[in-house]
Amino acid sequence: MSSLTDVAKRAHVSIATVSRVINHSDKVVEKTRLAVQKAMEELGYQPNRVARRLRQKGGRRHLLGLILPDIQNPFFAEIARGVEDVAYANQFAMILCISDENPTKEAFYLDVMRAESVDGVILPPIAERDAAVLKLAQSGMPIVTVDRTLHGASIDTVEVDNFQGAYEAVEHLVKLGHKRIGLIAGRANLSTSRDRQRGYEEALIAAKLPVRPDYIRVGDNKQASGRGLADELLSLNPRPTALFVSNNLMAVGALEAIHMKKLKVPQEVALIGFDDLPWAEALDPPLTVVRQPAYEVGRAAAEMLLKRLGDRSLPAAWLRLRPRLIIRNSC
Amino acid sequence: MSSLTDVAKRAHVSIATVSRVINHSDKVVEKTRLAVQKAMEELGYQPNRVARRLRQKGGRRHLLGLILPDIQNPFFAEIARGVEDVAYANQFAMILCISDENPTKEAFYLDVMRAESVDGVILPPIAERDAAVLKLAQSGMPIVTVDRTLHGASIDTVEVDNFQGAYEAVEHLVKLGHKRIGLIAGRANLSTSRDRQRGYEEALIAAKLPVRPDYIRVGDNKQASGRGLADELLSLNPRPTALFVSNNLMAVGALEAIHMKKLKVPQEVALIGFDDLPWAEALDPPLTVVRQPAYEVGRAAAEMLLKRLGDRSLPAAWLRLRPRLIIRNSC
DNA sequence: GCTAAAAATGTAAACCTTTACATTGCCTTT
DNA sequence: AAAGGCAATGTAAAGGTTTACATTTTTAGC
Numbered sequence: 044m045s046s047l048t049d050v051a052k053r054a055h056v057s058i059a060t061v062s063r064v065i066n067h068s069d070k071v072v073e074k075t076r077l078a079v080q081k082a083m084e085e086l087g088y089q090p091n092r093v094a095r096r097l098r099q100k101g102g103r104r105h106l107l108g109l110i111l112p113d114i115q116n117p118f119f120a121e122i123a124r125g126v127e128d129v130a131y132a133n134q135f136a137m138i139l140c141i142s143d144e145n146p147t148k149e150a151f152y153l154d155v156m157r158a159e160s161v162d163g164v165i166l167p168p169i170a171e172r173d174a175a176v177l178k179l180a181q182s183g184m185p186i187v188t189v190d191r192t193l194h195g196a197s198i199d200t201v202e203v204d205n206f207q208g209a210y211e212a213v214e215h216l217v218k219l220g221h222k223r224i225g226l227i228a229g230r231a232n233l234s235t236s237r238d239r240q241r242g243y244e245e246a247l248i249a250a251k252l253p254v255r256p257d258y259i260r261v262g263d264n265k266q267a268s269g270r271g272l273a274d275e276l277l278s279l280n281p282r283p284t285a286l287f288v289s290n291n292l293m294a295v296g297a298l299e300a301i302h303m304k305k306l307k308v309p310q311e312v313a314l315i316g317f318d319d320l321p322w323a324e325a326l327d328p329p330l331t332v333v334r335q336p337a338y339e340v341g342r343a344a345a346e347m348l349l350k351r352l353g354d355r356s357l358p359a360a361w362l363r364l365r366p367r368l369i370i371r372n373s374c
Numbered sequence: 375m376s377s378l379t380d381v382a383k384r385a386h387v388s389i390a391t392v393s394r395v396i397n398h399s400d401k402v403v404e405k406t407r408l409a410v411q412k413a414m415e416e417l418g419y420q421p422n423r424v425a426r427r428l429r430q431k432g433g434r435r436h437l438l439g440l441i442l443p444d445i446q447n448p449f450f451a452e453i454a455r456g457v458e459d460v461a462y463a464n465q466f467a468m469i470l471c472i473s474d475e476n477p478t479k480e481a482f483y484l485d486v487m488r489a490e491s492v493d494g495v496i497l498p499p500i501a502e503r504d505a506a507v508l509k510l511a512q513s514g515m516p517i518v519t520v521d522r523t524l525h526g527a528s529i530d531t532v533e534v535d536n537f538q539g540a541y542e543a544v545e546h547l548v549k550l551g552h553k554r555i556g557l558i559a560g561r562a563n564l565s566t567s568r569d570r571q572r573g574y575e576e577a578l579i580a581a582k583l584p585v586r587p588d589y590i591r592v593g594d595n596k597q598a599s600g601r602g603l604a605d606e607l608l609s610l611n612p613r614p615t616a617l618f619v620s621n622n623l624m625a626v627g628a629l630e631a632i633h634m635k636k637l638k639v640p641q642e643v644a645l646i647g648f649d650d651l652p653w654a655e656a657l658d659p660p661l662t663v664v665r666q667p668a669y670e671v672g673r674a675a676a677e678m679l680l681k682r683l684g685d686r687s688l689p690a691a692w693l694r695l696r697p698r699l700i701i702r703n704s705c
Numbered sequence: 706g707c708t709a710a711a712a713a714t715g716t717a718a719a720c721c722t723t724t725a726c727a728t729t730g731c732c733t734t735t
Numbered sequence: 736a737a738a739g740g741c742a743a744t745g746t747a748a749a750g751g752t753t754t755a756c757a758t759t760t761t762t763a764g765c
Binding site (some may be wrong): 706707708709710711712713714715716717718719720721722723724725726727728729730731732733734735 | 736737738739740741742743744745746747748749750751752753754755756757758759760761762763764765
């Protein structure tokens with residue numbers, strides 16, 4: 044692996060000049076620049092990003108971090124695509140780490156981000172008060188939170204109107220005549236879960252329907268918990284005629300539970316999930332969902348981060364995107 | 375951000391000693407070690423990974439790269455989980471990049487890996503002869519290829535017996551009495567696609583059935599192409615009574631096409647996909663698939679890489695895992 | 706208590722950049 | 736023709752770590 048020194052020797056100039064050619068090619072006279080470029084080419088020289096980052100303090104390192112709680116959730120995967128597209132278009136590399144909804148792991152990867160000195164980090168915080176994220180933000184690392192709200196600091200944020208999405212979903216069920224609507228809520232301690240639950244409750248209240256605590260179960264956003272809790276809800280007497288499920292994976296789980304109980308969808312149970320799935324059409328039946336614009340969330344977050352990198356003094360931005368109810372055949 | 379020097383000063387020792395405490399705490403006497411650890415704690419010291427990597431040449435940098443062609447494909451996402459679990463258990467950070475099946479992008483990220491000087495890289499090569507990967511491998515970077523074979527170098531590999539999986543799938547269809555079996559093959563230029571096609575053909579030949587070129591379509595592994603090609607195949611006259619689809623996303627697409635044509639599965643068309651899906655149970659109908667042990671592929675690859683990091687002189691290892699036919703209701 | 710060996714610790718160079726500051730060389734002005 | 740100014744280039748330090756080698760301290764054997 045050739046270094047600056049090798050190039051400098053070959054081009055008969057100093058390393059400073061080579062460095063200048065690489066970075067701000069202005070202060071170098073044409074002839075020298077060409078000689079250096081020729082030497083770089085001949086040696087197949089590639090700047091060492093590690094050394095560069097060690098030296099460079101606040102600069103653009105063209106590296107951006109994304110920490111996701113669960114890569115197997117298509118919602119997050121779609122966010123990743125959005126971020127990546129913007130990053131790549133701007134010659135930024137995106138490195139992705141998986142925190143697995145595990146605070147220790149998140150802290151570990153936040154530290155990796157700091158230590159690798161990425162330019163900025165995008166992440167859905169694991170908890171509403173996430174000390175590790177806050178600490179990194181306070182240390183001056185540009186951070187954009189997505190999907191979930193973080194309390195305790197003013198940080199760039201892109202989120203979706205979860206309340207609205209849930210409200211519309213439940214309203215839709217009400218309009219279809221459902222009076223007993225169950226909720227499988229998402230992990231507590233997540234702003235999204237709470238907002239969706241609030242949307243559910245308010246929609247019921249607006250329809251003058253009772254909010255029955257026994258119709259509300261709290262899951263962990265995983266498929267298995269959706270299955271288990273749907274099973275519980277559907278064993279109730281009288282059982283709910285409709286279920287609103289607060290996340291995509293749990294919705295699939297609920298569907299499995301319904302199939303296991305051999306109930307007909309939507310005749311015996313209606314089902315609405317939060318988050319779309321690329322194969323929602325192919326499910327049995329095609330699933331009605333509240334679609335979050337996940338790709339746009341990712342794009343917007345990356346753009347926001349890039350903007351902040353350009354000007355650190357910008358006030359914290361807050362973008363709230365609107366979800367959309369996609370009606371298929373499950374209710 | 376405190377540095378080695380700060381810790382050294384505070385503990386009244388030299389930076390070398392501090393470094394030793396951090397790395398191989400053997401050569402340091404108990405008392406000193408405690409003093410250093412105390413100082414580190416008080417200062418909240420965290421080693422600077424960038425500086426560390428700059429210095430450390432062949433050593434363990436505790437950073438490992440994974441480049442995946444498509445994060446939205448659950449198969450790859452599952453591999454990522456496998457790799458991540460092993461990495462994390464060994465205090466390695468895993469950084470993940472998305473090449474999007476795009477050679478330019480792959481080359482870009484390979485360069486990022488080199489430049490960030492990760493300890494090693496795991497990836498399914500985008501093409502069978504992937505010059506960029508070969509070049510990086512030749513430069514001494516430990517590489518483990520997964521899922522797909524790379525020609526032109528002896529490199530650690532973890533793959534799945536694609537031939538066998540496809541053979542069993544088609545054999546199963548034959549046993550059920552199907553005589554006209556269509557194939558939606560995967561992207562050309564991928565070893566997996568070819569092996570699966572070979573399995574399909576040999577199974578037909580073994581059953582003394584003709585291999586009809588018009589029953590074979592080549593897709594790009596994306597959902598949309600599965601939909602389109604299934605539509606084409608099912609418009610043929612006589613149309614195939616069964617489809618074997620060479621990847622999960624295309625299988626979902628095929629399912630959509632079948633639904634659009636209002637054909638009954640499995641009565642009118644049987645369907646088998648390659649790669650399982652976490653929600654295959656909830657599809658209409660639950661999809662029969664050849665399940666690849668993706669998680670194990672990831673785990674094995676990471677373990678292989680870690681092993682190689684321990685001893686560079688090891689001969690290239692080659693692990694072939696067996697897929698399993700999971701019979702559900704689509705045939 | 707002295708010496709030699711072993712163990713612990715310290716010193717300084719190296720890794721590859723970037724960049725402040727110094728130097729060189731050329732051009733313009735009087 | 737000399738001086739001053741400016742543009743181009745060079746020199747060297749710094750960034751935080753690891754590590755070969757040098758030095759100091761401890762231990763053991765007598």
